[in-house]
Amino acid sequence: MNNTSKKILVTGGIGQIGTELALALRKKYGADNVFITDIRDEAPAIITDGGSYDKLNVMNYSDVEEFVKKRGINEIYHLAAILSGKGEENPFLCWDININGSMNIFKIAIENKVQKVFVPSSMAAWGLGIQKEDVPQESILRPTSMYGVTKVAGERLSEYLFLKYGLDTRGIRYPGIISCETLPGGGTTDYAVEIFYEAIQKKQYTSFLKEGTKLPMMYMPDCIKATLDLMDADVDRLKFHGDYNVAAFSFAPEELADEIKKIIPEFTIDYKPDFRQAIADSWPASIDDTPARNDWDWKPEYNLSTMVKDMIEKLSVKLK
Numbered sequence: 180m181n182n183t184s185k186k187i188l189v190t191g192g193i194g195q196i197g198t199e200l201a202l203a204l205r206k207k208y209g210a211d212n213v214f215i216t217d218i219r220d221e222a223p224a225i226i227t228d229g230g231s232y233d234k235l236n237v238m239n240y241s242d243v244e245e246f247v248k249k250r251g252i253n254e255i256y257h258l259a260a261i262l263s264g265k266g267e268e269n270p271f272l273c274w275d276i277n278i279n280g281s282m283n284i285f286k287i288a289i290e291n292k293v294q295k296v297f298v299p300s301s302m303a304a305w306g307l308g309i310q311k312e313d314v315p316q317e318s319i320l321r322p323t324s325m326y327g328v329t330k331v332a333g334e335r336l337s338e339y340l341f342l343k344y345g346l347d348t349r350g351i352r353y354p355g356i357i358s359c360e361t362l363p364g365g366g367t368t369d370y371a372v373e374i375f376y377e378a379i380q381k382k383q384y385t386s387f388l389k390e391g392t393k394l395p396m397m398y399m400p401d402c403i404k405a406t407l408d409l410m411d412a413d414v415d416r417l418k419f420h421g422d423y424n425v426a427a428f429s430f431a432p433e434e435l436a437d438e439i440k441k442i443i444p445e446f447t448i449d450y451k452p453d454f455r456q457a458i459a460d461s462w463p464a465s466i467d468d469t470p471a472r473n474d475w476d477w478k479p480e481y482n483l484s485t486m487v488k489d490m491i492e493k494l495s496v497k498l499k
């Protein structure tokens with residue numbers, strides 16, 4: 180398929196990742212070929228200024244199917260989901276949206292000959308009994324959060340549908356994603372975004388994760404690059420489907436604070452852990468992403484200090 184014959188649907192397209200992925204897809208394939216949707220009535224100007232936006236609830240099978248048929252959609256990036264923090268507040272809703280919503284997308288894709296479907300997984304797929312450092316691609320998956328349970332089920336579904344129906348499903352176990360375009364939507368790594376807003380505006384931040392909670396993280400440009408690179412990869416090279424490990428860097432809250440202090444010396448941090456601490460404690464500290472590097476040449480561009488410098492530069496302009 181050449182680029183102009185692609186017709187791409189993005190669900191959950193005005194969330195933290197969806198917004199920046201949508202903009203990157205428009206740039207790569209042309210705004211007329213990318214259909215940004217979300218359950219919310221209104222989209223921000225950054226989305227509506229450059230192309231279409233439609234309200235679309237992934238729980239409504241007939242609406243989504245009609246949308247796919249009418250626009251001749253042949254590729255889907257399915258980002259609509261309930262994240263880890265919100266998922267623990269309402270586990271049944273989390274299961275419903277993350278599993279039944281994804282099932283709708285998968286079934287519609289199979290029945291309408293959609294060629295590729297991208298559904299993200301997460302480091303939340305891990306849990307009890309894992310190797311904390313450099314957790315390998317093929318490892319035990321015993322999540323303790325409902326969000327994690329839905330991510331493991333989603334990974335298995337992706338692979339099952341590839342094997343059974345030949346649906347070209349692809350997915351990445353994203354680490355915590357740091358960005359400044361759109362606020363995160365209720366996850367356990369949200370502190371690593373909030374801290375920048377508070378550092379710039381108040382010079383102080385109270386972290387909901389305690390000192391020493393080292394987690395894998397990634398800057399948004401690398402998240403977008405990983406997503407587009409995986410979707411571009413030759414399917415014959417892919418040994419995995421819905422669950423590629425990717426890694427960039429890892430840090431604990433105090434290490435991020437130290438890096439921020441290099442640019443904003445008066446910044447201070449204190450700690451008041453909440454229910455998200457237990458979720459974070461079940462996740463790995465670092466990830467081994469050898470199969471992604473071998474199968475589709477994955478390589479991140481940002482490290483902790485280049486990410487912090489870029490975030491502060493961009494956010495300082497935005498918050499002026």
Ligand SMILES: NC(=O)c1ccc[n+]([C@@H]2O[C@H](COP(=O)([O-])OP(=O)(O)OC[C@H]3O[C@@H](n4cnc5c(N)ncnc54)[C@H](O)[C@@H]3O)[C@@H](O)[C@H]2O)c1
Nearest residue numbers: 191193194195196218236237259260299301353355356364
């Ligand atoms: N942000 C991260 O750090 C991170 C890390 C790992 C995995 N992920 C995964 O990446 C994907 C996108 O995450 P995000 O951070 O952009 O989340 P987000 O919460 O910012 O965005 C999700 C979007 O889905 C929309 N949505 C919710 N229910 C919907 C429905 N029924 N129909 C249509 N849209 C609906 C929301 O309005 C929201 O805009 C998710 O699958 C998430 O699990 C994110």
